[in-house]
Amino acid sequence: MPEYLPPAVILIVAALLIGPTRGHVRSAIVLLAPLATLWAIWQVPDGVVLTVPFLDYQIEPVEGSDLRRLFATIFAIMAFAGGLFSFRQARWYELAAANAYAAGAVGVSFAGDLITLFLFWELMALFSTVIVWAGGTPAARAAGIRYAVMHLIGGVILKVGIEGTVVHTGSIDIMPVLATNFDTWMMLIGILINAAAPPVSAWLADAYPESSPTGSVFLSAFTTKTAVLALILLFPGEPVLIWVGIYMVMYGIIYALLENDARRILAYSIVNQVGFMVCAVGIGTQMALNGAAAHAFAHIIYKALLFMSAGVVVYRTGKSKCTELGGLFRTMPLTTVCGIIGALAISSFPLTSGFTTKSMISDAAASQHLVVVWYLLAAASAGVFLHAGIKFPWFVFFQKDSGLRPKDAPWNMAAAMVLFAVLCIVLGVYPQPFYELLPYPVDYEPYKPGKVLFYLQLLLFSGLAFFLLLPLMQRTRTISLDTDWVWRVALYRVAYGIGAAAGEAGGLLRETVERIRGDIGRFGRRHLGAGESGQDRGVFSQAWPIGVTALWIAVLLIAYVVVYLL
């Protein structure tokens, strides 16, 4: 009996029990398993606490550190709040999949070696796909298949990198490296696919909004943030990540500005926010890594809160398009207020969790004298307020009066939203206890008057820009093409074309074979076969006089002798 059970095991057992149980027992499992996991997470001390022999390796399923506990903690909190939000509305298999998915995330957090990391990584891929499918529509099923294919490809690439690293270094340990050779590049690419990095960012905004109103809350939290954790563990200070991150930040803003579907706006802003974290990992200083970890923690809370408020709207109205929504603040005051708090937090407004965490990343860029990066991040901060901070609540809850008068959130959804809204503000107002949990010592004062003033100017004038430019941002019933066009349309057409060509070629081949066979048959009949009447026998099946035969044999013998002598 090992001294420490991997905390992920609790969630896996819960996932297995949710199916066979019913009623209050099931509800209790959904709500208590994450809390038990949270308790177990805080029992894990620093260092490797569990080793298991596996093939020729000693794998380490549980290794503790401040960073690992921090990520595992937020994953467990997320599993609890997500469970609270959905346990009365979601189908049982979605809840079970969500627990298994969270188990994968907690497992990755404590993975002490690359093999364990990979196993839990794939667990997440499998069960997040189930959550996408739990959307239940044909569109959700199609999106789920595309999502699964993308993550299986990512998993294979990661596996290639891990295998190469293990073969060439002889070690399965998780150690900081830089992308310098084929193995490390493969690992980096495999992780970045899960982080929704370019050129495959499209999988995220394709799949998440197709899930159920409750499913998208779970999806928003785990996959991309475990990728951020893996980057912090494996690739801190990898310079290419700075520019990958900047690209993601800008991509998220532009596509969110073009988007009409409220949940898809939020999906694009996940890419945008993860971009900040990826950029911070690329900067790689202690302050930057603290910033990445802190921002991931805060981000999971406010992004889940935003998806919850959007989820309530979808649950109550069945609509998620900005063109069909608007004016909901009249009958959904609580959802509106919670949505606005989430929106302010994602925009890193002072006194919210976004401000106390994201500003660490900007300051880390400044202290490394990364001038261009700093200005781009500042511009992006303004852009976040534009595309998520105002656009989301404005078009969903205010804007025009859509005539919809839905009821406000059911009590459990409301409780989950209030919990996370309170956390957003607590982390923003009083961040010191949270700073204590970060992986490196924090010597950071978020609320310097000059800095607060700078960000207030930046954000409020972004707000001004939004309302003055509203005529340019009228929603249209459109989608925006992305790189997924390549595999959804171009490759589909190519595959269809190849299929059609192969079919045609096959037909042609069959025809040719038929013709040749016919020719042989005719030839045989003509020269060898006996005709039906016996009159028109083939040349070799007629009766010939013996003299002719002897003559032919003589000719053949002479030919043989001549060939032999030559």
Next chain:
Amino acid sequence: MSGQPERDDRNDRKDRDHWLARPENIRLLWRGFWVVLALTVAAQIFIPVKGHFVVDGWLAFGAVFGFFSCLAMVLVAKALGYSLKRDEDYYLKGGYLEDMEDRDA
């Protein structure tokens, strides 16, 4: 059905009465917003912003930078939109979704 118009009337009256939806209050909110904007710039006279890279400490730099960044992003998005935007059932026309529905039926 006969009770329907009455209820709609009552709803409409209630909407008109919601303080956030009234035009005079929206005008008031705008005025308040302008005042707050002016205050955040004016406050910089008393609270120095310690810039990291020269210009970001200038008066109203945050305001100008925030506004024009957003303007630039909206215009870029608008320009990209002309080539990237498609009808919302663009991917549904590919045929494979209908195939799946047919199979279910």
